[in-house]
Structure formats: structure tokens, C-alpha cells
Amino acid sequence: MALVMVAALAGSVSTTAYTATAAEAAATSVVAGPITRSEVLERARYWYDRRADIPYNQGATYRDSSGRAYRTDCSGYVSMAWHLGFSADTRALADSATTPIARSELRPGDVLNSYYDHVILFEKWDNEARTTFSYYSFGTTPVRHATGVSINAARFDGHPNSDYKALRYKKIVDDISPDPTALPSGTLVKAPNGPTVKVIISGAGLPVASADVGPGGYDLSKIVVLTDAAFNSLPAAPPSGTVVHDRAGGSSRYVVVDGAALPISGAEWSADGYDQRPDMGVPTSWLNKIIGNSLPTGLIVMNQSGKDPSRYVMVDGAALPISGAEWTANGYDKQMLMGVPGGWLKSATAKTLSNGLVVMDQVGTDPSRYVMVNGSALPISWPEWTANGYDKQTLMGVPGTWLRAQVARPLVNKTVVKDVSGASATVFVMAGGTAVALSFADYTGLGYDQKTLERAPGAWLAAAAGRGAPDPGTLLLSPGDPTVWLVVAGGGKKGLTQDDFGPGKYSFGDVVNVPTAFTAALPTT
Structure with a gap:
């Protein structure tokens, strides 16, 4: 990979651009072998381009470009795109073929998987803010290519948003090309024609606002210019577990968890081992924005100290306790478990769900539905479910033990x-x-x-x-x-x-x- 100097931008800003050699072209994968992200999408498009000839049928198969047959349903489609040696189901994809990732870390060729029901193939983020994305799916006839889908939509392909977990195929590899995520933390980057400057922090690209430049000591005379594709593909937040502070100053420390910055108390700093991690200075404007973020619904958390065995599921910014029986019975043990600061967790467990939020028992065997009002769960009769529009709202699964306590709680x-x-x-x-x-x-x-x-x-x-x-x-x-x-x-x-x-x-x-x-x-x- 060669470095090439290019002409200076406005003022005294100098830039550096990467160019790739011909030897960096990726080879075609073999069955069950490593596969690049671009090939995954190419294979997905193969069925999409032939969608008129491929009806959805869980009892049928269709060939890939080399003639290998895969089942013509959602998980068979992903199995084909990943070039697996068999047609996996959604549970096998989660249990053996993948590792869980944060949604903020989704990249081309990753999936959003509903363990028992459905899976969609992530294509790309549609905007820099990473609020909308595109994907391929095969849940009905024909194969579908969806674009401009909100990451916060109530449902993806007819299934509740909260059911989906972000997963990465264990054998997927990045395309052999300039990789901005490998740049050292602190490197400033930009696209050839865009005004936005980002700083690389643990592989992510964090926007540097004009107000950040002086206080943060950013040197705009040293900027690496990336291709538009490479710049736009940068993760919006560092990996979960990254410790950050305001580069402009201040003693406060935070840990990044799924795109949110959670405060670390002075006692937790050393007791929970945060002082043993790299401490990254980040732009003030970016940090202030993510301090206000809530952890996504469905994320499973525990006290980072490890001294408390309790587990919680995040719903609407509140941490709801999971009983020991529910931990395995409701599939929470299959999800990624994130350690969070105990002080922050205590405040999250004290929060109540938003008024008007509609909930049900996560186990799914109880058909009852409830609406939250001032911390109490009020039952919704079946006539009211449709007559009053509750069926049009996002339905959140919550731990049954917690739900029964809120049902018994007087308004x-x-x-x-x-x-x-x-x-x-x-x-x-x-x-x-x-x-x-x-x-x-x-x-x-x-x-x-x-x-x-x-x-x-x-x-x-x-x-x-x-x-x-x-x-x-x-x-x-x-x-x-x-x-x-x-x-x-x-x-x-x-x-x-x-x-x-x-x-x-x-x-x-x-x-x-x-x-x-x-x-x-x-x-x-």
C-alpha cells in the first residue's frame, strides 16, 4: 500500500492519500472459506438479479453462480451470500457461524438476526449519521432490496426491531484495500471533496467541529485524504468498552457502550479496571452528543465490577432486571453481555418506561398486552388493542418477573x-x-x-x-x-x-x- 502526496487544500492544510496496488485485488472464496464483504454483496445480488425466477419456498433450493444449491428462504439466502457449506437456519447462524457485535459496528455483509424468525443482510449505511441503512432479505417472494430504512423503525421485514441482534460472520474479511480503520488513533481524515474532518479513534471516525480544533489541539496541516467509500464506511463510534475523555480538558472519564458514553466514577476508575485501558481524547462536540444517548433496547448489561451477578435488559433507556429462570428460558444468555459502570447502572434501574409504551412478556407464551403509565403496566383488553390503536405502536418484550411487578403496582x-x-x-x-x-x-x-x-x-x-x-x-x-x-x-x-x-x-x-x-x-x- 503506497502513500501519495497530493496538492494542498485551502490555506496551509496538507493532505495524504492512499492508493492500492493491483496485487490487492481479492480472490473468489471457496465453500465455507474466508470471504470478503464485497463478494458477500456480489453473491447476494446474484439472487436479487434473478428474483423473478426464485420464489420463496422453505422446501426448495436455488443455485448460486457456481451451481451450488441453497434453501430459498431468509437464512438460506444469507448462507448462500456467505458461501456456507450448508443452508443454516436463523438459530444456527447465531449459535455457530457468527459473533455478536454492536449495531453501531454493522458493516457490509453483516446481518441483523431474529433468533427464531428472520434474518436480513446488511448492505450499507445510507447516511453519515448512520440513522438509515440498506439491506437484502428473502422473507417473501421476491428477494428484496430495501433502502433508506430507519435503524429505529418499529419493524424490519415485519418483525419487531427489538428481536434483531447484529451479528458478524466469523469468516468474513475486509476487502484488501486502503483501510482507514487501521490508521493510528488521533489521525485526521477527510474525503476528497467534502468539508468534514474526522479523527480516527480505535478504528472509528469521529467528526471534528470547528469549535473543537483550537481547544482540542487538532493540527489541520496533517490530514489523510480517503476515498469517499472509505470515509463514509468509518464506524460512527469506537468499539464498546473504549474509555474516552474530552480532549479539550476535564477530569471526567467515560466508557463507550454501543454508541453511548457512560460516566465512570472516581471509585470505579481503578476498582473496575478502567485505568488499565487506553484513555482516548475525543472531540468535545462528539462527546457531548453521545453522553445524551441511551443504550439501545434489547442490550443486555451487568455491573462491570463483576461483584453483582444480576443481569438487566435495556428497554427505553431503563435497565430491567432479568431473573435467573428468565436468563436461559427467554434466550437472554444467547445475547452479547456488556459490562457497564455500577453507578450508571443504578440510575438506569431506577428509571421508568415512557408513558404510552406498549409491552408484553418476553417469553411470548402470554398473549396479554400492557401500556405503561407512570411506572405501572395497565392491561389492554383485546377490543381495545385495535380500537384504540395500540396495535400500531412498537411492542416491547420485557422480562415477565419485572412485568408482573409493574402490573401489581398501583398507578x-x-x-x-x-x-x-x-x-x-x-x-x-x-x-x-x-x-x-x-x-x-x-x-x-x-x-x-x-x-x-x-x-x-x-x-x-x-x-x-x-x-x-x-x-x-x-x-x-x-x-x-x-x-x-x-x-x-x-x-x-x-x-x-x-x-x-x-x-x-x-x-x-x-x-x-x-x-x-x-x-x-x-x-x-
């Missing part, structure tokens, strides 16, 4: 809620698991019109409204009566005095304002 006191269908205009406030109906005067007079109005399934809401007295221990206050009432066992109420409140006692912050008629209906004990 938070003071939550203001109404029927999601809009069939009823009545607004309710939650008090000890009971939905208390509010008149318009109550709604405005008690200040609930200043709070967020949540939506809940009508069947659940009707049951909550009809359950009678709130749970024992609920504190109630009504207009015109200064007495704070404590709901007691049996559904009655007991008046409290000022002496009942204070440190270690009841708190005025827990009092729920409800209509006078509701409190009056509870017998005094």
Missing part, C-alpha cells in the same frame, strides 16, 4: 387520567389505586388542570373507578374541610391532627385532594 397517587378512547369525557385522579371521578369544577378547582393528563385503557379505568375505597394508608383532603383523612382497613377513614405529621410520620406531600362527596362517602372510624 401513582395524584395521576390524572382519562379513557384513551375518548368515549367518556370524565377525568379521574388516582388515590390509593382507586380512580376518583372529577367534575369540571373539581378538575379546575383542585388544580388538576395544571397537571399532565394521562390516557389509560377504558376497561382498566372502569375497574379502578369501581373498586370503592382507596387502599389503607392513603391520605385524603377535600375542599371546605381542613381535616386530612387516613383511609383505614375496611374502607373507613380516620381524621389526623397536626401532630401526626413531621419527620418519621405522615407527609403533607402525600395527601391527595379529592371531591368532598368522595370523602364524605367513607365511614368515619
Whole structure:
């Protein structure tokens, strides 16, 4: 591989370009042997170009360019593209032929695999931000080539996004050509005609903004010019586990995990071995952007210290605990396990899923569906599933043990809620698991019109409204009566005095304002 100097760009910037020799052309693969990424895509296009002659049929086969037959379905198509010695199924692809990778590390010829259902062949990222991509698939007739697909789409080829795991064929090799990912960390690179400059960090290309140049000490007189293809193929983030800091200064350290920067505390820095890894200085603008990123849904994590055996699955930015039984029964043990800082993990386990998120038991044997509202999982009846549009939303599989706990968790006191269908205009406030109906005067007079109005399934809401007295221990206050009432066992109420409140006692912050008629209906004990 030769280095060739080219003319300077604007100002005093000098550049260096790579050129490849004729000897760098890759040879054609043999069955079950190493195969280049370009040949994988070439073989995929072979069936795509003949798609009119190849119907989808799991019981049939079709030949590759050399006459070898492969099964005409999704995994057979990938087996053909990879030049395997047999037609693997999706489970065999995951269990024996590949290694898991982060989605941010996807490159041409890798796959997104749904362990039990489907697999698609990654072709390329469609934009520099790596938010859309192109792929080949064979899930129905004919072979399909999809472009401009959002990496955050609810479904790929009809299957939930969260079911797919990024995998890399063990025998795939990069094409023998200029490889920018092999450049030393700290090298500045750009494309021939584009203005963007990136810095190489552990094989990835991180954008350097104009505001980063001075504070970060980047020398724009030394830039390596890459081909457009090589520049655009650079990974957007360093490999998971890379330790980084702001090159412009500061003592904070972070570990990159699947495109997000997770903070490392001072105690964790040495105790968890982060101080034994290379510490990479990165552009301020890039670091600030990925500090705000959430880990992708479906990623399995654990405390990096190794002292805690607990495992968690990331869903909507929250870390949900996986029980020992679920670890193997639900296939979590087949996925890549990432170590993360314990302090960050603790905060992630305290998060609740976003309101409106629709969830189900990951095991898949329970047909029940739920919608999350303020940390509680509210059941959705089957008529409501389609009538209220829940079937149009992304459906997330979550650990069953965690889900059952959220189903049993009463909706938070003071939550203001109404029927999601809009069939009823009545607004309710939650008090000890009971939905208390509010008149318009109550709604405005008690200040609930200043709070967020949540939506809940009508069947659940009707049951909550009809359950009678709130749970024992609920504190109630009504207009015109200064007495704070404590709901007691049996559904009655007991008046409290000022002496009942204070440190270690009841708190005025827990009092729920409800209509006078509701409190009056509870017998005094």
C-alpha cells in the first residue's frame, strides 16, 4: 500500500492519500472459506438479479453462480451470500457461524438476526449519521432490496426491531484495500471533496467541529485524504468498552457502550479496571452528543465490577432486571453481555418506561398486552388493542418477573387520567389505586388542570373507578374541610391532627385532594 502526496487544500492544510496496488485485488472464496464483504454483496445480488425466477419456498433450493444449491428462504439466502457449506437456519447462524457485535459496528455483509424468525443482510449505511441503512432479505417472494430504512423503525421485514441482534460472520474479511480503520488513533481524515474532518479513534471516525480544533489541539496541516467509500464506511463510534475523555480538558472519564458514553466514577476508575485501558481524547462536540444517548433496547448489561451477578435488559433507556429462570428460558444468555459502570447502572434501574409504551412478556407464551403509565403496566383488553390503536405502536418484550411487578403496582397517587378512547369525557385522579371521578369544577378547582393528563385503557379505568375505597394508608383532603383523612382497613377513614405529621410520620406531600362527596362517602372510624 503506497502513500501519495497530493496538492494542498485551502490555506496551509496538507493532505495524504492512499492508493492500492493491483496485487490487492481479492480472490473468489471457496465453500465455507474466508470471504470478503464485497463478494458477500456480489453473491447476494446474484439472487436479487434473478428474483423473478426464485420464489420463496422453505422446501426448495436455488443455485448460486457456481451451481451450488441453497434453501430459498431468509437464512438460506444469507448462507448462500456467505458461501456456507450448508443452508443454516436463523438459530444456527447465531449459535455457530457468527459473533455478536454492536449495531453501531454493522458493516457490509453483516446481518441483523431474529433468533427464531428472520434474518436480513446488511448492505450499507445510507447516511453519515448512520440513522438509515440498506439491506437484502428473502422473507417473501421476491428477494428484496430495501433502502433508506430507519435503524429505529418499529419493524424490519415485519418483525419487531427489538428481536434483531447484529451479528458478524466469523469468516468474513475486509476487502484488501486502503483501510482507514487501521490508521493510528488521533489521525485526521477527510474525503476528497467534502468539508468534514474526522479523527480516527480505535478504528472509528469521529467528526471534528470547528469549535473543537483550537481547544482540542487538532493540527489541520496533517490530514489523510480517503476515498469517499472509505470515509463514509468509518464506524460512527469506537468499539464498546473504549474509555474516552474530552480532549479539550476535564477530569471526567467515560466508557463507550454501543454508541453511548457512560460516566465512570472516581471509585470505579481503578476498582473496575478502567485505568488499565487506553484513555482516548475525543472531540468535545462528539462527546457531548453521545453522553445524551441511551443504550439501545434489547442490550443486555451487568455491573462491570463483576461483584453483582444480576443481569438487566435495556428497554427505553431503563435497565430491567432479568431473573435467573428468565436468563436461559427467554434466550437472554444467547445475547452479547456488556459490562457497564455500577453507578450508571443504578440510575438506569431506577428509571421508568415512557408513558404510552406498549409491552408484553418476553417469553411470548402470554398473549396479554400492557401500556405503561407512570411506572405501572395497565392491561389492554383485546377490543381495545385495535380500537384504540395500540396495535400500531412498537411492542416491547420485557422480562415477565419485572412485568408482573409493574402490573401489581398501583398507578401513582395524584395521576390524572382519562379513557384513551375518548368515549367518556370524565377525568379521574388516582388515590390509593382507586380512580376518583372529577367534575369540571373539581378538575379546575383542585388544580388538576395544571397537571399532565394521562390516557389509560377504558376497561382498566372502569375497574379502578369501581373498586370503592382507596387502599389503607392513603391520605385524603377535600375542599371546605381542613381535616386530612387516613383511609383505614375496611374502607373507613380516620381524621389526623397536626401532630401526626413531621419527620418519621405522615407527609403533607402525600395527601391527595379529592371531591368532598368522595370523602364524605367513607365511614368515619
